[in-house]
Amino acid sequence: MNIALSHENEMLRDTVRSFFENEVIPHEALVDTLGEVPEELGLNIVAKAKELGLYAMNQPERFGGGGLNHTQMAIVEREFGRTSHALHSWIARPTDLLLACEGDQVETYLLPCITGEKRELFALTEPEAGSDAMGMKTTAKPDGSDWIMNGSKHFISAPTMADFAIVFAVTGVDETKRGPRKRITAFLVDRDMPGVTFREGNKCVSNRGYKTYELVFDKVRLGPGQVLGEEGRGFELAGKWLGMGRIWVGATCCGKAERMMELATDWAANRKQFGKPIGTFQATGFRLADMLIGLRTADLLVMDAVRRADAGEMLDQDAAMVKVYCSEMLNKVADDTVQIFGGMGLMEELPVQRLWRDSRIERIWDGTSEIQRHIITRSILRPLGA
Ligand SMILES: Cc1cc2nc3c(=O)[nH]c(=O)nc-3n(C[C@H](O)[C@H](O)[C@H](O)COP(=O)(O)OP(=O)(O)OC[C@H]3O[C@@H](n4cnc5c(N)ncnc54)[C@H](O)[C@@H]3O)c2cc1C
Known part of the structure; x- marks a missing residue:
C-alpha cells in the first residue's frame, strides 16, 4: 500500500493478499471466459475464506462476524479490488442495513447471512x-x-x-x-x-x-x-449503506489501480523499443508518475473517510468525493496501462484488457460520477441557501 499501516493492519493486508494470490486470482481468466464462476469454485473460496476468518468480516463480533472497523475493512476491500468482483464477492460482506433487523428478523435474515447460509x-x-x-x-x-x-x-x-x-x-x-x-x-x-x-x-x-x-x-x-x-424511512436506511458502499468502491478502485500499475511498471521497464526500455521515454515515464500521484491521493482520501466513519463523523460528501475521485483515478490508470502495453494491452492473453473492462463499472454503480458531483455541489451551496 501507498501509505503507512500499523503492524496489525499490515498483517491483515498480507493475509488477504496471499490468500487472493494463491486461491482467487489464478481463476480470473477462466471465470472471464466462462462468464460465470463454477459453483464448486465459488464454494471452495467461501470455505477457505471462512477458515481464515475472512467471511462477513464487516459484521459485529456479537453476531458472529469479524468485527473489523472501517479502517480495517478499507484495507481488506482494497485487496479484494485487485481481482474481479465476480470472484471476491463470494466472500460475503453482508450489508449493514441488516443491522436494522429486529425480533425474528435477526434469526431469519441477519444471522444466516453472517454464517453464509443465506x-x-x-x-x-x-x-x-x-x-x-x-x-x-x-x-x-x-x-x-x-x-x-x-x-x-x-x-x-x-x-x-x-x-x-x-x-x-x-x-x-x-x-x-x-x-x-x-x-x-x-x-x-x-x-x-x-x-x-x-x-x-x-x-x-x-x-x-x-x-x-x-x-x-x-x-x-x-x-x-x-x-x-x-x-x-427506507431512504434514510439506504443512505447509511450507500455512504459506506461508496467508500468500499473507492478502496477496491485503489487495489485495482495498484495492480494495474504494477503490470504497467513491469512492462515499461522490460519492453524495449528504439533500443531502450519504453519507460525511459518521458511520455511513458510520466504516465507512471501520474499513476502514482493519483493512487496515493486516492488512498489518502479513503483513509481520511474511514477515519471519519470510525469517529461517526463521515458525511455524504466525504463518501461522494471518495467514489468520484477513486473511480476516475482508476479509469485513468486503466486506460494509461493499456496505452503503455500498446497492442498487447488489448489481447485476451494478458489480464490488462480484463482489468480495464472491470474498471469501467466503478464510475457507474453505487451512484454515477455525475450524481456524486451533485452531492458535493449541494454540500457547497446549501449552506448558502442556494
Ligand atoms: C453491474 C451492475 C450492478 C448493479 N447492482 C445494483 C444493485 O445491486 N442494486 C441496485 O439497486 N442497483 C444496482 N445497480 C444499478 C446502478 O446503481 C445504476 O446503474 C446507477 O445508479 C445508474 O443508473 P442507470 O444505469 O439507470 O443510469 P441513468 O440514471 O439512466 O443515467 C444515465 C446517465 O445520465 C446521467 N444522469 C442521470 N441523472 C443525472 C443528473 N441529474 N445530472 C447529471 N447527469 C445525470 C448519469 O450520470 C449517467 O451518465 C447496478 C448496476 C450495474 C450496471
Missing part, C-alpha cells in the same frame, strides 16, 4: 429509476396489517442467486413544504414467496460472471414482520 440482494434500481431513485414505481399498498407489493427491479447484483432481497417500495406520499414526496419503505422479500420472481438479467462486460438479476413482484403479500426498519 445471501441478500439490495434492490433499489428499476428500469425507469436509476440515478433518479425517487422515480421508483414499485409500490407496497397497505391491506389490513399487511402490504401488497407490485413492481420490478433490475441490475440487482450478486455473485450467485440470493435467498432474499431488501426491496425499496413506495408506501405512500407525504405533503412537504417542497410539495408531495414519496414515502419509501424497505422490505425483506424472500425469493420463494408467492408472486416473487428472481431471474438472471443483463450480462455485464465488467466483472464477467458477476450476475445481475431482475426481480418481479406480482401482488406479493408481505406481513408487518417483513418491514425492515421503520415504515417510510
Whole structure:
C-alpha cells in the first residue's frame, strides 16, 4: 500500500493478499471466459475464506462476524479490488442495513447471512429509476396489517442467486413544504414467496460472471414482520449503506489501480523499443508518475473517510468525493496501462484488457460520477441557501 499501516493492519493486508494470490486470482481468466464462476469454485473460496476468518468480516463480533472497523475493512476491500468482483464477492460482506433487523428478523435474515447460509440482494434500481431513485414505481399498498407489493427491479447484483432481497417500495406520499414526496419503505422479500420472481438479467462486460438479476413482484403479500426498519424511512436506511458502499468502491478502485500499475511498471521497464526500455521515454515515464500521484491521493482520501466513519463523523460528501475521485483515478490508470502495453494491452492473453473492462463499472454503480458531483455541489451551496 501507498501509505503507512500499523503492524496489525499490515498483517491483515498480507493475509488477504496471499490468500487472493494463491486461491482467487489464478481463476480470473477462466471465470472471464466462462462468464460465470463454477459453483464448486465459488464454494471452495467461501470455505477457505471462512477458515481464515475472512467471511462477513464487516459484521459485529456479537453476531458472529469479524468485527473489523472501517479502517480495517478499507484495507481488506482494497485487496479484494485487485481481482474481479465476480470472484471476491463470494466472500460475503453482508450489508449493514441488516443491522436494522429486529425480533425474528435477526434469526431469519441477519444471522444466516453472517454464517453464509443465506445471501441478500439490495434492490433499489428499476428500469425507469436509476440515478433518479425517487422515480421508483414499485409500490407496497397497505391491506389490513399487511402490504401488497407490485413492481420490478433490475441490475440487482450478486455473485450467485440470493435467498432474499431488501426491496425499496413506495408506501405512500407525504405533503412537504417542497410539495408531495414519496414515502419509501424497505422490505425483506424472500425469493420463494408467492408472486416473487428472481431471474438472471443483463450480462455485464465488467466483472464477467458477476450476475445481475431482475426481480418481479406480482401482488406479493408481505406481513408487518417483513418491514425492515421503520415504515417510510427506507431512504434514510439506504443512505447509511450507500455512504459506506461508496467508500468500499473507492478502496477496491485503489487495489485495482495498484495492480494495474504494477503490470504497467513491469512492462515499461522490460519492453524495449528504439533500443531502450519504453519507460525511459518521458511520455511513458510520466504516465507512471501520474499513476502514482493519483493512487496515493486516492488512498489518502479513503483513509481520511474511514477515519471519519470510525469517529461517526463521515458525511455524504466525504463518501461522494471518495467514489468520484477513486473511480476516475482508476479509469485513468486503466486506460494509461493499456496505452503503455500498446497492442498487447488489448489481447485476451494478458489480464490488462480484463482489468480495464472491470474498471469501467466503478464510475457507474453505487451512484454515477455525475450524481456524486451533485452531492458535493449541494454540500457547497446549501449552506448558502442556494
Ligand atoms: C453491474 C451492475 C450492478 C448493479 N447492482 C445494483 C444493485 O445491486 N442494486 C441496485 O439497486 N442497483 C444496482 N445497480 C444499478 C446502478 O446503481 C445504476 O446503474 C446507477 O445508479 C445508474 O443508473 P442507470 O444505469 O439507470 O443510469 P441513468 O440514471 O439512466 O443515467 C444515465 C446517465 O445520465 C446521467 N444522469 C442521470 N441523472 C443525472 C443528473 N441529474 N445530472 C447529471 N447527469 C445525470 C448519469 O450520470 C449517467 O451518465 C447496478 C448496476 C450495474 C450496471
